[in-house]
Amino acid sequence: MLEVKQMVAGYGRLTALKGVDITVKKGEVVFVVGPNGAGKSTLLKTISGLMTPTGGEIRFQGERIDGRGPETLCRRGLALIPEGRHIFKTLTVQENLQVGAMIRKDSAEVRSDMEMVLDTFPILRERFKGVAGNLSGGEQQQLAIARSILQRPALLMIDEPSLGLAPLVIDQVYDSLRKLNETGLTLLIVEQSTGRIMELASRIYVLRNGKVVLEGDREELTDTSALDAAYFGFSSDAA
Amino acid sequence: MRIFERLFPVLALVIPLAGVVWTIDQFGSASVERVATEALIRLVFAIGLYIFAGNSGIVSFGHMTFCAIAAYATAWQTCCAMLKPITMSGLPAFIRDNTFPLLPAALTSIALAGVVAFTSGLILMRLSSLSASISTLALMFILNVIYSNWTTVTMGSSTIVGLPVYVTIWIALGCAVLVIVIAYLYQVSRWGLMLRAAREDEVAAQASGTSLYWSRLIAFTLSGFVAGLAGVLFAHFMGTVSIANFFLNHTFLIVAMLVIGGMQSLAGAVVGVTFISVVIELFRRAEVGFSVGSTQISIPAGSQELILAGIMLLILIFRKAGIMGGKELRWPWSVRDDGTVVGVGQVRLAHSADSHR
Numbered sequence: 001m002l003e004v005k006q007m008v009a010g011y012g013r014l015t016a017l018k019g020v021d022i023t024v025k026k027g028e029v030v031f032v033v034g035p036n037g038a039g040k041s042t043l044l045k046t047i048s049g050l051m052t053p054t055g056g057e058i059r060f061q062g063e064r065i066d067g068r069g070p071e072t073l074c075r076r077g078l079a080l081i082p083e084g085r086h087i088f089k090t091l092t093v094q095e096n097l098q099v100g101a102m103i104r105k106d107s108a109e110v111r112s113d114m115e116m117v118l119d120t121f122p123i124l125r126e127r128f129k130g131v132a133g134n135l136s137g138g139e140q141q142q143l144a145i146a147r148s149i150l151q152r153p154a155l156l157m158i159d160e161p162s163l164g165l166a167p168l169v170i171d172q173v174y175d176s177l178r179k180l181n182e183t184g185l186t187l188l189i190v191e192q193s194t195g196r197i198m199e200l201a202s203r204i205y206v207l208r209n210g211k212v213v214l215e216g217d218r219e220e221l222t223d224t225s226a227l228d229a230a231y232f233g234f235s236s237d238a239a
Numbered sequence: 240m241r242i243f244e245r246l247f248p249v250l251a252l253v254i255p256l257a258g259v260v261w262t263i264d265q266f267g268s269a270s271v272e273r274v275a276t277e278a279l280i281r282l283v284f285a286i287g288l289y290i291f292a293g294n295s296g297i298v299s300f301g302h303m304t305f306c307a308i309a310a311y312a313t314a315w316q317t318c319c320a321m322l323k324p325i326t327m328s329g330l331p332a333f334i335r336d337n338t339f340p341l342l343p344a345a346l347t348s349i350a351l352a353g354v355v356a357f358t359s360g361l362i363l364m365r366l367s368s369l370s371a372s373i374s375t376l377a378l379m380f381i382l383n384v385i386y387s388n389w390t391t392v393t394m395g396s397s398t399i400v401g402l403p404v405y406v407t408i409w410i411a412l413g414c415a416v417l418v419i420v421i422a423y424l425y426q427v428s429r430w431g432l433m434l435r436a437a438r439e440d441e442v443a444a445q446a447s448g449t450s451l452y453w454s455r456l457i458a459f460t461l462s463g464f465v466a467g468l469a470g471v472l473f474a475h476f477m478g479t480v481s482i483a484n485f486f487l488n489h490t491f492l493i494v495a496m497l498v499i500g501g502m503q504s505l506a507g508a509v510v511g512v513t514f515i516s517v518v519i520e521l522f523r524r525a526e527v528g529f530s531v532g533s534t535q536i537s538i539p540a541g542s543q544e545l546i547l548a549g550i551m552l553l554i555l556i557f558r559k560a561g562i563m564g565g566k567e568l569r570w571p572w573s574v575r576d577d578g579t580v581v582g583v584g585q586v587r588l589a590h591s592a593d594s595h596r
Contacts, residue, residue, distance in 0.1 A: 048446060074448035086443030088436045090503065090565060099436040102429060103448035144443070151447065 001026045001061060001186055002047070002155055008055030009039075009046045016042040018210040019056065024155065029177075029187045031197045033231065034207035040190040041083055043207070044157050047188075048080035049073045061154065075103050079153035083160050083190075085140045089133030093124055093143060096132050100147035110150065117146040120176055138169030145176060149185075156180075157188045162196070174200060194227055206230040244570040249423045251568040252509045253416050260412045272408050278516035279411035280472045282509065285493050286418045287465030289508040291458045292497065294431055296438035297368050300490055301375030304359075304382045305352040305463040307485035309470030311386065311393060312348035314480045317341060319401040326399075329391025341403060341475075349467040356463020357456070364455040371455075379490065386482045398481035406476035414472060418465050422505050430457050438503075495547070499554050501561025506568050511561065515547070522546055 002024040009017045016039040024030045034040050045051045047058055049070040058066040060078055070080070088096050097117070101110045118125040121142045127135060132143060141161060148156055161177065162170040178200055181187055191197055197204065204221055206214040214221075214230035221227050243250075256279075263275050288302045315323075315330055316339040324335050339347075363374050386393045393399075425431045434454040437444035441451060474480050492515075500511020528537025554561065 050442065050445065069450075070445040071448050071450045074446060080446045082442045082446060086440045086446075088439035088443065090439055091432075091435060095432060095435075099432060099444070099447050099449070102433060147447065 002188065003059040004043075004047065004056070005059075006056040007043075007046065007053050007058060007066075009042055009051055009053040011042075015054075016210055017046065017053075020207070020210070020212055022205055022212070024186060024188050026154075026186055027181075027184060028202040029181050029189065029200050030203045030205070031201045032188070032190045032205045032207055033192065033194050033197065035192070035231065037209075038207040039210040040192075040207055041159055044080060044159050044188070044190055045082075048078060048157060050080075050082075074151060074153075077152070077154035079148040079151045079156045081144045081148050081156070081158045081161070084163060085137065085144050087132045087135075087140050087143050087147070089131070091132055092129055093127050093132050093135070094129060096143055096147055097124070097150055100150035103151060113150055113152065117149050120149075120179060121146050138165050138172060141165060141169075141173055142176065145173070145180075149180065153185070155186045155188060157190075159190050160192060161189060162191065162193070170196065194231060208233055247570040248506065248567040249420060252419055252506060256415065256509070257412060260408055264408060274516070274520050276406065276408045276411045276476060278512060279408065279415045280406070280469055280476055281493060281496070281516065282415045282512045283411070283418050283472060284466055284469035285496055285508050285512045286415075286422050286505070287462045287469055288493060289462075289497060289502070289505065290422050290425060290465060291455075291462035293503050293505070293508065294426055294434045294438065294458055295455050296503075297371050297455070298494065298502075299375040299459075299462075300372060300494065301377070301379040302462065302466045303485040303490045304375075304379045305356050305466035306470035306473065307382060307386065307482060308355050309348040309352040309467035310474040310480045310485065311399075312351045313344050313471045313474050314399045314402055315392075316344035316347070317403055317475075318399055318480075322401070326394055327392055329389070341405060345471045345475075348471050349464055352467025352470060353460055353464035356466070357460040360456045360459040360463070364452055364459055379486070383482060383486055393482065396482060398479050400479045402474055402478045402480065404475060404478040406472050411472060411476070414468060418468065419505065419509070421461075421465070422508075425458070425461060426505065430454055434458050495551055497561075499551060499561055501563035501565050503560065503565035504563050504567050507561045507563035507565065510563050514562065515550075518547065518550065519543060 002022070004020060004022040006019045006021060007017055008015065008019055020039070020043060022030070022032070022043070032040055032043060042051065046053050046066075049065070049068050049072065053066050056066070057064060060073070060076065065073060065076070065078075088099065091099070097114060101114070104110050118128075123139050124143060124146055127139070132140065135143060145158070145161070158177075161173050165173065174196060177187060177189070181200070189197075198218065201218050203217050204215065204227070205212050206227065208230070213233075214226065260275065260279075263272055267275070284302070284306060288299060291302075292298050315327065315334050319326075320338045323330070327335065359378055363371055363378070366374055387396045389395070426435070433444065433449040434457075436447065437449050437451050437454055445451065470485075473484070493512075496511040496515045497508055498511070499515060500509070501507025522538070522543035525538045526540050526543055528535050530536070558564065
């Protein structure tokens, strides 16, 4: 579904991604993990069109998409939840969700999808008319996820869904992500910690200093020492 | 009842305005009526500015440009048939030698303002927030320099006199109500919602499929039309047009009104304009002085401006989001988020009042 080949991207003279290859197949949950400054957020920003890559190519459902703007990509079924719970704080929960469904014309289906996300995230139904800024951190993350679901994306990319959330709340968020994956949604998730990703991941990439240093299916990486070694940059033998 | 509830944010603004206007029309003196009419025209302009600035979060200092363009356009078409060929000899012949009916003149002038807003917006709306604000100011300076020096067409910095005066308090009210309705319909529309989302978070709005450029351009154009309407009303209320009236003084007065009322809601715009207009008028009268028995009491000249500045300072310190705090008035008997019905008599604001967590 998504193929990233030898992608190079950066900020001015700083190259954050130095030739990254990543593949996401339909129905998978792919995790990209790595320490601070590894280029994880840059990766998602570039795929979603918020940044333009300086080299390499990105294909989404067979078509070249590098260099296209975020609005276009969003209409093609590529959704991104940026890092740090980007919700529209002074708008109500209802309006936040409406913005998510904005690109769609099929109003009857939007209504039934709206019911669906409100069933998935009951707290949002409770606070439907309230201002989004009054929600707690976990609720805001759920709202951000719900909003992007309403775009009916083929691929949903999430930048650090667990950032700044309490363990119990992270469980809820991961729980809802699993449910969404079971309905057929493909996920590409960036996380900083390797802790909780094993239960959900179909495949994992470890990114360090702008390069993929390890990739593998969940089964291949059950021995977490290799993962840790790649993450922290030891050679595997030493670890 | 639900329809009434949905329209409440508009009705709650329009009905009191109409009430005040009716009272003034019945019992007020001619001078009070003049002041109220001018305030209503300012309201039209302030709402025009709000359509763009309130929804996009980008303050525009340049909307007087569109006001001036429409005012001059209607002056060219309707003013002084005898003098026009001499004083404004540079006008195209068909405008110079003809006088046009009032309504078509008004409509074409408003359309011209809208077209100019769209054209300048094509460039300005590519800029990010602060640069866009400053560039609107630059736009106003450009227009000011051109119109002050284009002597054969605009009479330079002299005043064009002799426009037909047809704007009564009821016409001003009608226009104010019209633009309140337009502004409300826009802000709850798809494009208005997108723009408000972009105001809160550009990245997330883009990721939801919003084009920052187009959503801002649409608002800028619409607000240009409304500012144009205000320009036509000004021109046909005063009967005169002078470029000096469409410059910094007026711009900052109206920006101040929006800031004090609350930039981010329609109710804020209405409350701000009303409140400041009343304050200005009260202190202007106090400056002129009134007599108690045989003694004449007055406050020193210039205190009106000082008091206005003081009020603005207090608002900025204690209530940054303005008097209305960015909220619309909401139907007071509606069901709350938590399911309880709010008691009768309490006016609730559109957003729940809990402090931000």
